[in-house]
Amino acid sequence: MNGEHRVRASAVEHGPALGTTTRSAPSTTPLYRRLARKEARVREDQYVALSRLVRVLARRRTDRSGPRLTENTLIRVAIDLLLARANRLAGNTEEEIRASALRGDQPGSPPDLR
Numbered sequence: 489m490n491g492e493h494r495v496r497a498s499a500v501e502h503g504p505a506l507g508t509t510t511r512s513a514p515s516t517t518p519l520y521r522r523l524a525r526k527e528a529r530v531r532e533d534q535y536v537a538l539s540r541l542v543r544v545l546a547r548r549r550t551d552r553s554g555p556r557l558t559e560n561t562l563i564r565v566a567i568d569l570l571l572a573r574a575n576r577l578a579g580n581t582e583e584e585i586r587a588s589a590l591r592g593d594q595p596g597s598p599p600d601l602r
Contacts, residue, residue: 519555528563538562 515522530538538559546557555561570577570589579585 523564 542557542559542562545562549557573589576588576591577585578588
């Protein structure tokens with residue numbers, strides 16, 4: 489696969505305004521059935537780090553009664569973060585857009601995912 493993995497990321501349905509989420513009464517329909525399907529290609533390092541992070545977060549959970557954590561869970565959170573920063577996004581390349589999204593964040597060491 490040329491160092492890329494295909495990840496199926498489910499996107500939350502959005503209402504009329506950017507970043508607003510359509511919320512309805514709790515449903516008996518499983519979450520995955522209420523989400524739109526979207527495939528994304530990610531780099532090998534992203535795939536490995538994402539999988540590792542899911543395992544770390546799952547081990548740290550204090551309440552295991554809710555839905556299980558998956559790579560798609562984290563992808564949806566990342567999309568929400570990106571949409572929340574939409575007004576600061578600019579650039580012509582992935583690198584430039586990423587830099588604009590992260591601008592102002594304190595660079596720190598990545599979390600220990602062991």
